[in-house]
Amino acid sequence: MKTLKEKITLTLTGLAYLLFHLGKSPETGSIITGTTTALLNTLPYEIGLTYLVIVYIRFATRGDRPPWDRILRIFFTIGIVFGLIYNLYVRGALEQQRLEQEKTTVSHFLGDDNRKMPSYWA
Secondary structure (H helix, E strand, C coil): CCCHHHHHHHHHHHHHHHHHHCCCCCCCCCHHHHHHHHHHHHHHHHHHHHHHHHHHHHHHHCCCCCCHHHHHHHHHHHHHHHHHHHHHHHHHHHHHHHHHHHCCCCCCCCCCCCCCCCCCCC
8 A cells, every 4th residue: 555545445445344234233223233243244254255366366367465455455345245245134134024023914704704693594
């Protein structure tokens, strides 16, 4: 990182990474707990995929490892994608849970369905 522009873009990428992992905890409603849960659930996959991308870059260029700031940018980019997918999944699951709780059953009532007394058609 030599220029100010590179430092600013790395910082903005890191902030976007955190933004895409923001979330509320379904149990407590805490943003800190929800964000920590999202980070801990996606972090192993992000690290693993970043490692595979770095290995591929080393193999494709037949060179050394990229600089640390490039590795961090790759990690943040992969993390943004994983954070987006994770939060969409969690929000969909919460919405599904809410719909199941609000679900009302409609029973059709016909005159002869629940007869307690005989009906006389005279």
